[in-house]
Amino acid sequence: MAKAVASKADTAVLPSVERRPALAGRAASGPSVKVEMLPPAQRISLRAPETAIAALSDALGVALPNKPKTSAAMSGRTALWLGPEEWLVIDEAGNDPLADCAKVPLLHSAVGISHRNVAIAVTGAGAAATINAGCPQDLSLDAFPVGAASRTILGKAEIVLLRNGPDDFRVECWRSFSDYVFTFLSEGARDAAV
């Protein structure tokens, strides 16, 4: 009897399980740059020793880069070198990189962080200037070419920066910092002069 009542109550007050990504749909723009939230993606944080890199690259379908500040992309999946033996893998095609890594029997650590991060696109001629409003790295094309990726800071928040094109950056940050990062970037976009 009690059970029946409970289950009835459950269905009555079942909260919405619809996922609402942080800041979804928000966008800002400046004279020469656009700042937009990107759609949700699958992400993993991957740690693996030298011996497992080849097998993991095969399983993921993207060669894990071994050089500092580089990334590799293949059919909607991007692997970013964050540190020695550490990568961030982003899948925008809707496939689960965690499941692919699970097929590899060698020692490695893959942690799903899809919901921890959100991504912001900064595009336009003033994109580098916008990010440099709070990021101290040299973002000239010589020092930070297309395909370069790095963990760094923006103002007071840690971000992961990926350059998809000369005027196209992807900024990954923790979702709890996303309001700060987005506001910082939209202020930067307003001031970015080319």
Added chain:
Amino acid sequence: MLLIRCPYCEEERPELEFRNAGEAHIARSADIAGDSDDDFEKFFFIRSNPKGIIYERWRHIHGCARFFNAVRDTITDKFVMTYKAGEPKPSKLPNNSNDVVAK
């Protein structure tokens, strides 16, 4: 802003990405419970704090997140060189950090 060369990222990066982590090359005793109080005090509290060349641990916390060692001059605040964690103290220091970058 200082530029600090991270030995893992293999390039100079802005100081905001780094954090100091105290003096380097302080070895923890293998038998810490057997140490005398004086030895423990030396290991735990006493630091050299020199005027001039100091060996420090630094962490590239907002970059590759790795700890490494750095040789710094406390008078000029200049970094003489950096090297990976676990490597021995350099026996000979270069005259300036560019020598190390070139190597």
